[in-house]
Amino acid sequence: MKYKLTNETKIVVGKTLYRIEALKDFGDVKKGDLGGFVQSKKNLSQEGSCWIYDEAKVSDKARVSDKARVSNKARISGKARISGKACVYGEAWVSDKACVYGEAWVYGKAWVFDEAKVFDEAKVFDGAYVYEKARVYGKAWVYDETKVFGEVQVYDEA
Numbered sequence: 001m002k003y004k005l006t007n008e009t010k011i012v013v014g015k016t017l018y019r020i021e022a023l024k025d026f027g028d029v030k031k032g033d034l035g036g037f038v039q040s041k042k043n044l045s046q047e048g049s050c051w052i053y054d055e056a057k058v059s060d061k062a063r064v065s066d067k068a069r070v071s072n073k074a075r076i077s078g079k080a081r082i083s084g085k086a087c088v089y090g091e092a093w094v095s096d097k098a099c100v101y102g103e104a105w106v107y108g109k110a111w112v113f114d115e116a117k118v119f120d121e122a123k124v125f126d127g128a129y130v131y132e133k134a135r136v137y138g139k140a141w142v143y144d145e146t147k148v149f150g151e152v153q154v155y156d157e158a
Contacts, residue, residue, distance in 0.1 A: 002026055002046050003035065010037055012075075015059050020044065020052060027051065027067070036070065043076075050082075056089075068101075078113075086118075090125075098130075102137075110142075114149075122154075 005018035017037035022029045027049030029035070036052035038044055043058040044051075045065035052058055053071035062076040064083075070076055071089040078096040082088055086100045090107040097115045100106050104118045108125040112118055116130045119137045124130050126143040134148045140156040142148055 003044065005038070005041065006034070008034075010057070012037075012057055012059060015039055017057055017059060022051075062094075074107075080112075084119075092125075104137075108143075116148075 002024055003020045003022050006021050008019040010017045017039050019037050020035040022031055022033045024031050029051050036054055036056035039059040043062055048066045050064050050066055050068045052064060056070040056074045058064055058076040060077045062078060062080040064070055066083045068082040068086045070082060073091045074088045075093045076082055080094045081099045084101040085103045088094055088100055088106045092106045092110045094100055094106060095113045098112045100118045102119040103121045105123045106112055106118055109127045110124045112124060112130045114131040116134045118124050118130060122136045122140045124136060124142045127145040128142040129147045130136055130142060132149040133151045135153045136142050138155040138157050140154045148154055
């Protein structure tokens with residue numbers, strides 16, 4: 001096992017979340033480091049170097065795996081999946097059945113939800129919304145409160 005749940009808790013939308021503590025060194029995490037908060041051990045894989053840092057929160061059936069990182073005040077909820085080398089940070093929120101994977105970043109006050117997917121090296125930030133069945137991938141950037149929704153695909157190979 002690479003981490004355990006501590007006795008430190010936070011109540012978020014009526015759910016009890018537990019701060020995590022590293023039980024061994026991996027990636028940039030050292031044994032004894034405190035991480036963010038999870039509702040259960042199902043929220044963060046015991047495999048790989050994935051980690052939840054700072055005050056970040058992962059709840060419901062959401063899952064962080066592989067080498068993914070969730071930090072600052074980011075929130076992951078619903079059945080969302082964060083995997084690969086993806087990073088979600090700042091005050092970003094990924095929820096419902098949304099997926100962020102590959103080397104994608106979601107940060108700032110961005111929100112990815114419904115069944116949206118952000119992957120490859122795409123970035124969603126600065127209050128942007130990606131939702132419904134939208135796909136943002138390649139090297140695309142979505143920012144400045146832009147809304148991408150429906151079955152739209154945003155791709156950039158630049």
